[in-house]
Amino acid sequence: MNNESTVAVAIDAGELPLGGGLLALVRPALQLLEPGGVLAINSGHDGLQDDLSVWCKVQQHEYLGHEPAPNVVDPPHVSIRHLIRRGHLSVPQGDRETGMRLEARNGKLRADAVLAAVPMPETADPRSGFAPRGAQVEPGGPRYPFDLLESRHVAPPEVAKLFDQAVESQWDGNRDIPWHNLPGHAPDLERAIGQVFTFLAENELSALYVPSRFVSRIHPAYAEVAMFLSTQMADEARHMDVFLKRARSGGAGLGVSSVTTSQSLLSLLELTDFTEATFLLSVLGEGTFIDLLRFIEDHAPDDVTAEIVRRAGNDEARHVHFGLVHVRHALANDPGLYQRLENAVRRRAAAMAASSGVPEPLQDGLTVLAAGSTQPRAIARGHDDFRQLLEVMHTNRMKRLEHAGFSPAQAKTLSELHTPNFM
Amino acid sequence: MPSDTSILLGAVAYDPKVVSIWEGIRDYFNDAGAPFDFVLFSNYERQVQALLAGHIDIAWNTPLAHVKVQQHTQRKSLSLGMRDSDRDFHSRLIVRSDSGIKSPVDLSGKTLAVGTADSTQARILPLHFLKECGVDLKAVRMLTFETDAGKHGDTGSSELEVLDALRRGDADAGTIGDLIWVLEQAAGHIDTSLLKSVWTSPPFDHCMFDAMPDLDAQKIARFKSALFAMTWENPEHRRLLELEGLRQWMPPREEGYDSLRAAVADQGYPL
Numbered sequence: 001m002n003n004e005s006t007v008a009v010a011i012d013a014g015e016l017p018l019g020g021g022l023l024a025l026v027r028p029a030l031q032l033l034e035p036g037g038v039l040a041i042n043s044g045h046d047g048l049q050d051d052l053s054v055w056c057k058v059q060q061h062e063y064l065g066h067e068p069a070p071n072v073v074d075p076p077h078v079s080i081r082h083l084i085r086r087g088h089l090s091v092p093q094g095d096r097e098t099g100m101r102l103e104a105r106n107g108k109l110r111a112d113a114v115l116a117a118v119p120m121p122e123t124a125d126p127r128s129g130f131a132p133r134g135a136q137v138e139p140g141g142p143r144y145p146f147d148l149l150e151s152r153h154v155a156p157p158e159v160a161k162l163f164d165q166a167v168e169s170q171w172d173g174n175r176d177i178p179w180h181n182l183p184g185h186a187p188d189l190e191r192a193i194g195q196v197f198t199f200l201a202e203n204e205l206s207a208l209y210v211p212s213r214f215v216s217r218i219h220p221a222y223a224e225v226a227m228f229l230s231t232q233m234a235d236e237a238r239h240m241d242v243f244l245k246r247a248r249s250g251g252a253g254l255g256v257s258s259v260t261t262s263q264s265l266l267s268l269l270e271l272t273d274f275t276e277a278t279f280l281l282s283v284l285g286e287g288t289f290i291d292l293l294r295f296i297e298d299h300a301p302d303d304v305t306a307e308i309v310r311r312a313g314n315d316e317a318r319h320v321h322f323g324l325v326h327v328r329h330a331l332a333n334d335p336g337l338y339q340r341l342e343n344a345v346r347r348r349a350a351a352m353a354a355s356s357g358v359p360e361p362l363q364d365g366l367t368v369l370a371a372g373s374t375q376p377r378a379i380a381r382g383h384d385d386f387r388q389l390l391e392v393m394h395t396n397r398m399k400r401l402e403h404a405g406f407s408p409a410q411a412k413t414l415s416e417l418h419t420p421n422f423m
Numbered sequence: 424m425p426s427d428t429s430i431l432l433g434a435v436a437y438d439p440k441v442v443s444i445w446e447g448i449r450d451y452f453n454d455a456g457a458p459f460d461f462v463l464f465s466n467y468e469r470q471v472q473a474l475l476a477g478h479i480d481i482a483w484n485t486p487l488a489h490v491k492v493q494q495h496t497q498r499k500s501l502s503l504g505m506r507d508s509d510r511d512f513h514s515r516l517i518v519r520s521d522s523g524i525k526s527p528v529d530l531s532g533k534t535l536a537v538g539t540a541d542s543t544q545a546r547i548l549p550l551h552f553l554k555e556c557g558v559d560l561k562a563v564r565m566l567t568f569e570t571d572a573g574k575h576g577d578t579g580s581s582e583l584e585v586l587d588a589l590r591r592g593d594a595d596a597g598t599i600g601d602l603i604w605v606l607e608q609a610a611g612h613i614d615t616s617l618l619k620s621v622w623t624s625p626p627f628d629h630c631m632f633d634a635m636p637d638l639d640a641q642k643i644a645r646f647k648s649a650l651f652a653m654t655w656e657n658p659e660h661r662r663l664l665e666l667e668g669l670r671q672w673m674p675p676r677e678e679g680y681d682s683l684r685a686a687v688a689d690q691g692y693p694l
Binding site for chain 2 (some may be wrong): 017018019021023047050051054055057058060089125139140141142143
């Protein structure tokens with residue numbers, strides 16, 4: 001046996017038997033070799049050749065034989081040198097991330113830094129499954145049903161930064177809301193609050209479900225998108241929880257769920273195109289919700305109510321930001337998308353054509369909330385405020401649409417076609 | 424429905440996965456231009472009878488069933504192929520570290536756990552080879568595990584029983600195939616301070632596709648062509664190869680069964 005010149009890697013295995021830890025040295029050492037490369041194992045374990053040759057056969061490596069070890073290593077022991085030629089099967093594809101050293105900045109190691117070090121591919125292979133981006137992938141794996149496989153349709157470059165922000169901004173709906181400070185309100189006002197928060201909770205639950213339908217379709221090469229959406233879903237879960245708690249903390253309990261809301265949310269849930277769904281949910285729907293939450297904060301009769309919608313509004317702003325960068329990224333790479341998004345808005349408007357406007361229980365709830373009481377003069381003021389809210393929503397929606405890349409005329413049309421349910 | 428031109432293969436249902444294996448291979452063969460169907464038997468004796476009677480075209484046989492078919496056809500039966508993993512099997516003598524057994528001759532007066540009577544690797548051949556080594560088997564107390572008789576040791580269950588008996592201390596030594604021994608070690612199931620292998624038998628071969636001498640030449644050609652076209656690097660093939668425990672199909676060779684022929688003759692094993 002004369003393979004001295006071809007030995008690429010050598011390991012000292014002491015007296016480890018095959019089933020006693022030897023493979024934990026042998027397998028990684030073989031990973032360092034190209035197919036055909038030779039591994040030398042110096043072993044003091046009697047009869048290892050019988051086990052090693054069977055293991056090589058099972059793994060399709062070639063057991064070349066054994067001979068007395070040329071050098072006795074430290075500590076000195078009787079040693080046999082076994083030689084294995086690495087087989088051609090199951091060789092992982094791609095380069096190993098040797099030398100990868102992520103560095104913290106200001107004491108923090110952000111997802112953004114990971115994305116910069118390991119960029120997302122333009123297209124992804126469904127056979128790499130859940131393998132983390134950058135891992136070497138053993139060939140021959142099954143095809144996964146991921147169908148969002150192109151960076152341009154899935155992954156805006158800002159997504160890792162938004163994930164970092166989202167993680168830093170998580171709050172605790174049990175601890176961070178001053179629940180103990182909730183004062184009593186007149187029953188009419190409290191009923192209005194119960195109605196408004198019923199509406200908010202229903203819509204936020206849909207905003208949890210809609211992204212969930214896309215997460216399992218996103219190729220893990222774009223994991224940051226799924227990670228961001230998971231923070232969005234966690235945000236919505238928290239919002240729903242605190243909204244329902246607020247409705248049930250003042251004596252009124254929940255209000256009415258309208259058919260208009262139900263129709264509007266179903267039309268979101270049924271979307272199958274990720275970019276269309278992000279556009280309708282996050283840019284148009286959650287964008288409009290930011291104005292709604294700010295309106296409630298401005299008119300909140302107590303600190304608890306104000307704090308809930310203030311915190312929820314901050315989260316929603318992040319979701320809108322993701323929606324905008326996603327849509328802008330997709331539009332930059334696909335000019336035909338403008339028309340598709342416009343068509344999606346028009347289709348949804350057609351489906352909602354029978355609806356006569358903002359759900360009535362919500363209109364009334366917001367009016368009484370803004371009025372602060374059911375005193376007629378106050379109601380007149382509240383009604384004006386509500387009408388102004390609709391104007392503000394329209395104006396801001398147009399701004400967001402223009403920010404996303406639509407022309408002012410397109411923005412005006414699309415904003416006017418937006419669902420009367422806001423979400 | 425299979426036509427007269429389709430190859431009908433018999434296999435023994437030693438495990439539920441056998442259905443997945445042969446349904447996958449059936450689909451693969453049909454797509455590869457070799458019309459194919461299969462039937463499952465509960466034991467190898469029934470399968471060999473069916474082959475000899477011409478009820479099936481090809482039998483996927485254990486070494487014992489292979490030798491049996493050859494015996495009944497005066498060695499005129501056709502051997503069509505085997506797995507890479509079927510070549511150069513060995514039996515092992517595994518002992519408890521505290522048994523004092525360093526080699527086969529130390530077995531005298533000890534308890535030896537062995538697998539099912541029809542297991543080539545855990546019973547028939549190790550006893551044959553140990554006897555050849557000079558072990559007086561009459562002086563050894565046998566602890567036998569008769570699990571899955573008729574499956575010819577395919578399930579490996581009696582070999583796992585042998586290992587368990589050793590762990591419990593019910594036996595000082597035991598005989599199993601080297602594949603189970605190495606796979607159990609690689610899976611981390613063996614306490615190597617408690618159990619060790621002290622003897623390896625000479626090599627022998629395992630399963631074989633057997634056919635009767637008068638099998639239609641076109642069927643043989645189509646079967647071999649589709650079989651040897653399977654590759655590990657093709658994910659669809661690999662799934663089937665992994666299930667069947669091989670990486671590559673190999674041409675047949677007969678010398679790997681000589682020791683088994685000698686063993687069954689010497690032991691008077693009924694074929």
